[in-house]
Amino acid sequence: MAYPFHDHWLTETLRLRESLWGPLDDTAEVSRARAQGGTLEARLFTRSRLLAQREGLAANLQRWQHVAKLVLLLFSVLAVMTGGALAAGALGDGSRPVNLTLAVAALLGLNTLAFASWLLSFVVQSGATGSLLGNAWLRLTRRLARGPDAALLPRALLELSARNRLTRWGAGALSHWLWSLALLTAFLALLALLAARRYVFQWETTVLSPDTFVTLAHALGWLPSLLGFPLPPAETIRASGGQITLPDAAQALWSGWLLGIVAVYGVLPRIAALVLSVAVIRRRVARLALDASLPGIAELHDRLMPASVTTGIDAPAPGREPAQMPTQARPVNVSSSKLLGVELPADLIWPPGEPASGVQDLGIVDTREQRRQVLETLHQTGAQRLLACCDARQTPDRGVLALLTEFAALADDFRVVLLPDDDSPARRRQWREQLMHAGLPPEHVLPGMAQAWAWLADHTERSPTR
Known part of the structure; x- marks a missing residue:
């Protein structure tokens, strides 16, 4: 039977708390868990829920989750604003020609580095998250979520995630979500600005030849062209060096080419990585199992799953006749x-x-x-x-x-x-x-x-x- 992630999180938090500050008085909770029956895992989670309710840990967890959601909302708003700023900064106010090389670097440079860092985390360091945004979200949530057990909750979350290989995927999902918002906003802002203003596109260089830009533009634009985005011909690319004024049709080709670059190399990979991360997280959460050998959990086994339970004597021992009662038996009070x-x-x-x-x-x-x-x-x-x-x-x-x-x-x-x-x-x-x-x-x-x-x-x- 699969139990909610919430139960695993509470159990891990209680395990850390008892290992640091000593065992809690759980006699009543253990008795109720044993009376409920079920597997060791079911009884452990019952004990955790009862203790968390008694000690106020469940309320602290809800408060921590509320703060975490507010921080995520704040980051999401900042991501949308960043996306709009990226588009406006890449195109400028229209008074000067747009340098295509600098525009692509401004729109996708930081995103490409962050995405490569997440991919490299699978190879370089097994325990790394590969996400600066995920780490920043966790640190800010820790600072804002004050109160008892506030430090134990994120620590328990990280240890539980690390044991079940969820850390990288969880931090990655948060990072992919924020970058998807930023890049999608940048794409829509680009579309709106290109529709509202007239921009002139050109490439500028001192040491590279025009053929270098022809190769680069065709290499980057080939994949977007498969999805319907325009690919400027070689003559248009060579003529975009700034020496001559190109017609509006050529500027429209460059506009479509730039939109295709942002969509195919920015928005789509982030959305695909987000979907993959969420799918992996859901599959692994559904397969979560409690490790009964962990310190603080192993010691509860004999108390929650006793080998035998004393129920009293239900019959005389074999081979012995019951004692004869006196002729005038004393009344026995059977009240309880x-x-x-x-x-x-x-x-x-x-x-x-x-x-x-x-x-x-x-x-x-x-x-x-x-x-x-x-x-x-x-x-x-x-x-x-x-x-x-x-x-x-x-x-x-x-x-x-x-x-x-x-x-x-x-x-x-x-x-x-x-x-x-x-x-x-x-x-x-x-x-x-x-x-x-x-x-x-x-x-x-x-x-x-x-x-x-x-x-x-x-x-x-x-x-x-x-």
């Missing part, structure tokens, strides 16, 4: 009410009171291992009612909110109580607002432990016995 604390400090007594009969105390969840154990317990046994106790004096962060959301998804009924009961009204209000934004209704935040115990006791009293 559970109580836990989330990152509670040492000054808060745990449990906050005597748990009612039938309420299972899961303890305080503080470390990554404790979170993993509690989540696995809830995945295996579930909970009909689950009460989470939080410290009202602490500011709710995204990690705690994500964990509470995970707990709520694993219980039929979920409540939160803030401890201690009589502390920080403003902070309690902040907790309620944050929990509401996380998807927990305000009425699911109990006002105190008395109401919390009553809520749990009400359930245990209604639970059937056997």
Whole structure:
């Protein structure tokens, strides 16, 4: 199954971030990825999406892409303006004859050098982009896209592109797009100027003979002539040295010849290279596969794809008879009410009171291992009612909110109580607002432990016995 490039980019960014700054607390995200099932790649991408959403990385990526598009739009506008300036500079204002050699050099010289540099990058250096415009776009985007993880996003993009041989084609596609805009604008501007003004074309030289220009003009004009552009005859070329005044028909031939040169040696190669680059990029993106041996990815294999999952004892061991129950069996409470604390400090007594009969105390969840154990317990046994106790004096962060959301998804009924009961009204209000934004209704935040115990006791009293 092919996954979007966006998922690969997020995963690579998270891999770099964890390798630089240490692993993230991903117990809840790994549990959800395992519960979803699928291949290792599917679970890795699920973990990446959940962590990126929790850490704000997805929003940073969207912001970076928005800035990148604005920079590309700015470059595109500059390319159009450059194309118009090239045409105007090559022809001048019509008051002086147009030197054909200088006009062709002005219109196609820099483009030819840039295109040759891109082609040579395939041979000279395997990791080179061959595109100054692509490098400039990336550098400017880096400067403008400020904020957390702003430096990691382009680095992850470059490393992902390099591993999948996309760097040269991506930078080339951007360069070809901008040059296509500039040359197409130059062609249209030439057409408009030649239609609006009268220009005189000639070649000038001190050391070369007229026959040299005949050979050069025919060599350059042969391919455009196959597409219908005019090719001046040898007599017209020899007469264009400036000694005599040529008729308007000869100037029209030179106009068509110049347009053909720009179209065939400028516009068409760039458009062809752009189409080729986009086709290669799409094919390679469609074949992207996650390298599970990369540092930061290989370590997740055993956690996302455990060899076995403990599900409890479903039958007595073979060859052993079940123990005989006493004549008067004690009633066993089969309710599944559970109580836990989330990152509670040492000054808060745990449990906050005597748990009612039938309420299972899961303890305080503080470390990554404790979170993993509690989540696995809830995945295996579930909970009909689950009460989470939080410290009202602490500011709710995204990690705690994500964990509470995970707990709520694993219980039929979920409540939160803030401890201690009589502390920080403003902070309690902040907790309620944050929990509401996380998807927990305000009425699911109990006002105190008395109401919390009553809520749990009400359930245990209604639970059937056997």
